[in-house]
Amino acid sequence: MRQVLEEVAVRNNTDIVTARNSVRTHAKQIGFGLVDQSRIATAVSELARNIVVYAKSGKVEIAKLNEDSKKGIEVVCEDNGPGIPDIEQAMSEGFTTGGSLGMGMPGTKKLMDAMDVWSEAGKGTRITIRKFLK
Amino acid sequence: MERIPVLKISDFLIVTIQVALDDESALKLQEDILEEIAKTKAKGLLIDITAVDIVDSFMGRMIRDIARMARLMGPPTIVVGMQPAVAITLVELGLKMTGVSCALNLEKGLLMLKEMVEAKEREERTLEAEETEGYEAGA
Ligand SMILES: Nc1ncnc2c1ncn2[C@@H]1O[C@H](COP(=O)(O)OP(=O)(O)O)[C@@H](O)[C@H]1O
Numbered sequence: 001m002r003q004v005l006e007e008v009a010v011r012n013n014t015d016i017v018t019a020r021n022s023v024r025t026h027a028k029q030i031g032f033g034l035v036d037q038s039r040i041a042t043a044v045s046e047l048a049r050n051i052v053v054y055a056k057s058g059k060v061e062i063a064k065l066n067e068d069s070k071k072g073i074e075v076v077c078e079d080n081g082p083g084i085p086d087i088e089q090a091m092s093e094g095f096t097t098g099g100s101l102g103m104g105m106p107g108t109k110k111l112m113d114a115m116d117v118w119s120e121a122g123k124g125t126r127i128t129i130r131k132f133l134k
Numbered sequence: 135m136e137r138i139p140v141l142k143i144s145d146f147l148i149v150t151i152q153v154a155l156d157d158e159s160a161l162k163l164q165e166d167i168l169e170e171i172a173k174t175k176a177k178g179l180l181i182d183i184t185a186v187d188i189v190d191s192f193m194g195r196m197i198r199d200i201a202r203m204a205r206l207m208g209p210p211t212i213v214v215g216m217q218p219a220v221a222i223t224l225v226e227l228g229l230k231m232t233g234v235s236c237a238l239n240l241e242k243g244l245l246m247l248k249e250m251v252e253a254k255e256r257e258e259r260t261l262e263a264e265e266t267e268g269y270e271a272g273a
């Protein structure tokens with residue numbers, strides 16, 4: 001079962017803070033420990049910033065995964081921006097078109113248990129990340 | 135936007151980050167700190183991040199940059215109070231904090247900073263003495 005807990009609109013710097021704080025609160029409620037809370041919130045901070053910087057606006061949807069075998073959290077970060085032309089390149093460490101560190105995408109993959117990236121030129125980007133309770 | 139105060143206490147600048155900083159406020163803080171270093175001629179800089187529970191690549195880079203820039207301007211910097219979960223996350227994220235000195239808490243940080251400042255002043259005195267000696271010998 002997948003239960004949507006909250007949706008955060010992401011348009012500016014303040015929304016990045018709101019998104020990562022909300023996700024942290026939900027992660028805690030679901031039962032994640034301090035380190036996992038930090039991992040999940042940091043990953044969402046990276047993806048929310050990418051929305052603001054590269055796509056101007058979008059949204060972050062926080063959901064609870066509640067299957068018998070797997071419980072955890074799923075966060076979908078979505079925008080209607082320019083899209084990512086080469087996903088593999090964007091996932092590699094140090095690649096950036098924004099003059100920053102190029103660590104957001106590869107870092108998010110390392111911090112989470114699963115990461116799916118969908119993107120189409122001119123249509124937008126949708127990144128789904130998951131973390132499961134151990 | 136949040137404005138974080140930069141306090142001068144004796145020879146040190148002390149910055150305590152107590153609220154969640156958005157990117158713009160973080161950049162403003164970086165600017166404020168560097169300005170205060172130039173203005174006050176502080177001998178050391180201490181940044182307390184005990185209350186900070188999320189450090190992503192942007193914030194991590196900012197902390198690292200402040201420490202490096204301050205060092206270039208003179209004063210050594212020490213970051214205190216990084217939460218264990220934050221430290222673990224930063225390492226996993228892959229962000230290297232090379233060049234940043236850290237201490238467990240404010241008390242240990244202040245002690246360490248004093249030592250760093252003293253070591254730096256000793257080094258400067260030695261250099262000066264050597265320069266004078268060289269000058270005298272050559273004269
Ligand atoms: N939502 C997005 N829309 C368009 N491009 C994106 C998006 N997210 C990431 N990218 C692209 O992927 C690159 C790598 O992103 P990231 O790893 O977060 O590093 P950085 O943000 O420092 O560049 C970005 O520079 C950008 O070109």
Ligand SMILES: [Mg+2]
Pocket residue numbers: 046049050100103104105
């Ligand atoms: Mg990024």
